[in-house]
Amino acid sequence: MPEYVKLEELDALLSVPPKTGHFSDVVTDLEYEKGLKINFGINGQVCGSKRIAMGRTIIPPHTANERHVHLSAEAAMYVISGTLVLLLGPEAKIIRCPPGTFAFAPEGIIHGVANASRTENVELVFAYGGVPSKEAARIVFIDDTDNVYPPEGWDVEE
Numbered sequence: 001m002p003e004y005v006k007l008e009e010l011d012a013l014l015s016v017p018p019k020t021g022h023f024s025d026v027v028t029d030l031e032y033e034k035g036l037k038i039n040f041g042i043n044g045q046v047c048g049s050k051r052i053a054m055g056r057t058i059i060p061p062h063t064a065n066e067r068h069v070h071l072s073a074e075a076a077m078y079v080i081s082g083t084l085v086l087l088l089g090p091e092a093k094i095i096r097c098p099p100g101t102f103a104f105a106p107e108g109i110i111h112g113v114a115n116a117s118r119t120e121n122v123e124l125v126f127a128y129g130g131v132p133s134k135e136a137a138r139i140v141f142i143d144d145t146d147n148v149y150p151p152e153g154w155d156v157e158e
Contacts, residue, residue, distance in 0.1 A: 019047040023056045032134065035063040036113075044132030053133055059084070059115040059122040064150040066141045067092065067112030073128040073137035075105040077113070082122030085114040085154055092151045096158065110142060116155045 005013065023039040026046055030037060040046060042054040053073075059065075059082070067087055077084070077097075084097040088111050097103055105111045115122040128137045142149075 016048040016050065021046070033057075033065045033068075035060065036065050040134070043134075044136075049132045051130055051132060052127060053131060053137065054125070054127040057113075057124050057126055059113060059124070061115060061117050061119055061121065062155060064114035064154060065112050067110055067144070067149060068139050068141045069110050070105070070107050070128065071138035071140060072107060073131045074107055075111070075137075076127045076129065077103040077105075078125045079103070080123040080125060082115060082117060082120050083158075084122050084124060085116050087112040087114060087150060087154065092149055092154075094151065094154055112150065114150055114154050116157050118157065 021041055023041055026039050026041055028037050028039055032038065037058040037060070038055055039057075040053060040055040042049050042052060044050065044053075064085070064087070079097050079099050079101045081099050083099075084101065084103070086095040086097055086103055087093070088095055088105070088109070090110055092112065113124075128134070131137045
């Protein structure tokens with residue numbers, strides 16, 4: 001059965017107030033995932049979130065990030081524009097994701113993202129579930145020194 005409270009009692013139950021913001025108001029991270037432009041709009045640092053990190057990523061033309069694993073978080077993505085190339089699993093399976101595609105990487109799954117276009121950006125929204133930051137997600141990058149990554153054919157425009 002649902003719990004009901006009087007409107008004037010609600011503030012006593014809230015530990016973090018709601019907040020809004022525009023991606024242009026937050027710092028763009030250009031270093032963490034090399035080649036990508038990442039804006040964390042919701043996380044512990046920006047708004048006090050306790051269990052979710054969310055942001056917007058721009059993948060410039062003909063760019064692939066380093067593949068990685070979130071050891072302590074699920075990752076979800078939604079493609080807004082462009083065609084995302086999702087590189088999934090140890091074999092970096094190529095999955096093309098046009099605008100409107102939702103993608104999900106459970107914790108512990110190797111993944112990378114790329115943009116095969118030579119002219120257009122890929123824009124996506126992402127979220128890490130259960131954690132308030134990229135640090136809490138425990139992201140580790142794969143050392144692909146001895147591997148062909150990104151895999152052959154990732155940048156074929158279709």
